[in-house]
Amino acid sequence: MGSTNESAAANGLIAVLFITRSRPGPRLNFHYPARPQWPIPVKSRKERNANSGSDSESDLAADEALQHKSTKDTVPSPEPPVEVFQPAAGLESGSLASKVDTTPARLLGYSVENLERLLAPGKWSDRKKFEVCLDGLTLLGHPVYAGQDGKWSADGKDSQVIDKHPGHALPETVDEENEDGDSTEMDNDVDAQEEYQGTTTTAKITITAPEDAKSSHDFTHIPESLDSQNGVSLATSLNSASTTSGVIHDRMTMFHVVFVVAANKAKATADLYRHVARKLGKALYYCQKQTNYVSTESRTIMTLKMKAKIERLSTDALYAQMLETSQLAWALKEVFDSISVGRIASIRLDGSEISLQIPLPGTESHLDGESVLGAHSGILLLEDKETLLRELTTGDTSPLAFFIREHTPTKTLQKHAVNLGLPVADLLYLARHLIKWRKAKAITPLNQRNYYVVSPEAPIQRVYDLMPEYATRFAALPSLPQMLKILSGKPIKYVMLMPSRDHRGPYMSILAYLVRHGFVVQLKTFAWLQCPKDLRNSVAATPRKAATPKSLLSPHLRAMDDDTASVNSDRTAIPHAILSERFKSRSRRSSTGTQETAVKDSPAGAVSGPLIIVNPGSPTHVESDAIDRIQVAISDEEVQRLVPSILPYLDGEKVLEELAPREGLKRSHVERALEVLEREGFLLTFRRI
Template sequence: MSQPVLPNPTNLLAVALVINRSRDGPNFVFHYPPQVRPPHNQPGQSQYGLPVETRDSDDTILESLDQPVSSFDNTVDASSSADHTHAWDDHRFTETGTQIVPWEHVAGFPTKDLASILTPGRAYHKKLFQLSLDPLYCVSCPIHVPESGVWKKRKKKKPDKAKSVRTEDGGTATSDIDLSRLFTHSSSNGAEGSQAEQKDKGDEVDDKRASMTMFNLVFILHPRKHQAKELIATLYLNIIRKISKAYKYSQQSSDFVWKESKRITALKEKGREERWKTGRLWTEILSSSSLAASVQDIYEAVSQNRIAALQLDTAAGPLTPSVQIPVPFYVADLPPDGEEGQRGLWLTSANSFISEDSLDEPGFLDRNFALLLMEDERKIIAELQADPDPTTAAMVEFVRLSKPTQSFYQVGQSNILSLGQVRKYAQHFIFWRRAIAIPPLHARDVYILSPNCDTRRLPRASLEWQKTFPLAPPLTNFLAELSYAPRPYKHFCPSKAHRPTYLLMLAWLMRGGWVTQLCTFAYVVVWPEIQYEVEYEREAEELRCAKDHTSETTSQPSSSFESSEGAHQPPSEKRVPTINEQAAEQARLERIAEKTQREAAEKAAAHALKVVPTATAHPSINNAPHLAHMTPHIILDAKKPNGTESLYMSAIARRLKDEKVAKAWHGFCKYFNGKSALERIALQEDMKRKEAWTLLTAMSEHLMCVRHW
């Protein structure tokens, strides 16, 4: 399994904000980081894959981009001089007296030209906008002002808050972000609310005066060519679209984007006049504009694969949207040689083969998974208790009740929390990367040293292990013992009284990706004896049907000639066949009947010579001569067998003499696909583990089992 393509400081060069005004035109408002070096290959040396909107722009823009060396590059070469590291931040002047400002070039391009091509038309409103400046990619989700020309919408009282948002054309569309969940508003007093209402008309006038027709949050990428498509899709779906929608919400509610853009632009003009260094200017901008600070937070969090928790200080109150790229907390297989990025992740196939049918059943997830906190329980509870929000009390109880040994279903059986609350809080902790979902830990399950563990962390982990469990064996010895002779985990406990402590040790090892569960998977195997029996019975049934059909046809007079002759003629035109024609047709039918009877007799004779199938107690070791030419058949998915495999399954069920086992056979078949761990059957079927394994043992003659993570 290849490593997922995630943004990093190498392929994510910058995040920029561009706006457009009907009066002043495009404006490259802000970008982060302040210095964005151009990639090694010069963009002007390759073709540009520009969208249709940008191809219709002024030709001078493309001409300026096609120049491999600009006037700024003549003054300060990005790669030719050794002192450029210190000189790039200086203000320079050309021979004609034009001032060259360092922050007005990004990745080797003038920001004025970038602003022109990064303000696409309304056709790209809330859609993926992708601009290729080889080898760079500019990716965004442009947001245009509504057709009315005013950003702010009038508040309308609605009897019911549906999970939909009003679109610009007056219709409704399902929202891909639940704003009530995504944004947290600070409480405001009544005086502030009344003042805001009194300023509604003034705000609308300011909106029209500002005439900001669109804004565009642009991600400037430099990916490898074979990774570009995946990286762009990942960023757009998880980050760009959601943040653009958050900015749109803040712009419509309080004109936030425009007001912050004015503040940033004014500071940049002041920096130009007073010849500030870029570092000083960016410090001023970041300290005075929460919009600029959010751009910084987006870049730093996304490039470091962290959660971007933004703070937008709008006039209507702070908004705190949080976005992230979901990262896998497990891998289903070992990464290829040379890909070390996934080392240390939990190695398991327990999560990778969940079918869509199972996902539609909440009970499947509730019974098969438990919550494993990634930090100390006391630390998380202390953080929750410091929050005055009344809902945190229930979350504290959830943390106390949730144990890695108890499934979500078991936690929901308490009188304190409902199953719905358990699901909701579990999703919350998993989203914030404070926990992961794992199959419940059990002392009777088998755990081994994970082949995907990161041994480079072993020295530090050994010290933490000794500090956390001072009486336990050394970490290296304990891991070696687990894998030397895999057996149920309870056998490593000195006594039953030590089992709770040893389960805590197991949770610690799972949290660090040091161990993984060794699970059992099964396929249905059809031995030759059963195949022969099904084929024999099917052939006998065909012979009986053929015999009955022959008896019926010979006992009834044939009128096929008349039927064939008169089928296509009206009653008035039917021709009476002659005596010769009737005799010829009768002779033909007799020949067909004789041939059919002869073939049936030959088949019956051959069938009579076959050995009558006999059911044995162990068909797997039946070496009878009449079975020598047959090989065992594996049913890859017993839940979805084909026609012949269905007959095999029924034949096996008839051989199970115990009525309880035969009934369980039909219920357990959905787990015999080589993908569902047999250790989960007891959880899913809500039965005791001993009972489930007793039934599986009774079926073992017809199962082929394999063991892996």
């Protein structure tokens, strides 16, 4: 598991921002972490300096220092409140302010104000993918807008809350504040806000005049935004200066959770949008429609920020408060913390739980990407059954609980289906669900007669941690290091490790444990059919229709021609019986043992060797001849009968251990057949993970 998590973790998530737009304009409501790890470009930019002369003060590292400095700055200048309300101002630069100019709050190396505008696209982006790449950063989100009339819900039950016509704005805002139990002083505040928008805007315009002119084009499609752009911070900040507990809330017309990602992860970005950003956006939209959740939460956050500003709380203290008070802030933190390291984020929004994750690549053991979950796969639970059952909210009687209780990693889903009396399709669905949420992984069912070896990605660093747990689980059995040592030697069938039949249960549990933690993987067997040299000689000796001109093109045919020549010239074929005799004396310890002998016994192997049939599906003439020959030559009748069903698997790409369940054959029969074929030299096998 460890290694898979690491690979998924490389999604370069830097921060999560939460933007809302209300009548005064877009606003960065919340972001996590408080200080994103994004280096500010060292090279100061001409344009930035032109906008704000105090570029250097924006260094995030200097944050705390500034905070301290600001507490000493007891003389309130007329301007600080202006800056105070800028959402991130309290986080990034304290209230350090020069007498005439303000240091704009900065985030990710840009001014928060500009970022807010950048990340509040027009209504064209409503519930669509929004992706902007900015100098090494990708900003990705799923903006959600209120309906055409500014309403969030279709039935209009909370229409009084979200009516956005300016004329109706005031009283309804108040209503809403009252509803939510906030201060009733809001009346006055809002009045003040309205008044101040006109006057203070002009004060600021001198600082960023060209920008205003330009940015007016940004939101021409939003009627209110033109006049409200500059008012966003000013009006409300005035309010914050005038009251200690007041909250200004405007009807939110849009919200947007933005994921900030390092831009060089294009694939990760697509996944992040599909699996996290969009789902979160949809969930929030639902909550907003139902209970006005998002606007309530954003108001909570803004209140805290304002209070923190006034009380001159440190960023850390503010964050602690926000995370404690606002469920949404906590949810965003959880999303960031989990997604950035590739884990599943489980969050609670408005009382309902949702889980978000970027699925692991393939959601499979990444070493065998080709094996897709099917009826013949098994699954391995990655957590204990008890734990899983406890986590289940569906209750003990649900099919999922039933499946988990009865599950064993040694059976295919098909067998499970039969045992449980459920349709295979249902089990596949349950299995996919478990795999998707990383509670299980798809495997070839564990079998004691399979080969298992230590995985190249075995999390060896965890051996020390797991040893005590392992020791308590499997007391009086070989220790974890011992098992690893044995399984990293020459591959043997797992059953060979078991001292007796009675040990089967515990040893299979050990195996499941090792596979679950990624220590071992199955070593799979693959094979091709091969026609030994002498059999081919006999093919050549009895002049069949022989080589058609067409098959002359085959490289194998040439080999055969050589073969014939050499045989005719000086050598006699070793009688087949003798060969088989020798093979029988050999143990089948190494699959290649027979192969090796075959070559050894025919020193002419350098000139003419066996014919290997690499494409049993579409054999050439020579190859089908050889296949016929082999079938006739097989001594065992039962094996002969099995050959047609085995043959398609002998292409070097199909796992022989899966043959029996897929073809509905008895494993012991198939094994015996393969053994016979190999012993008689008709099989070239190799094993790989």
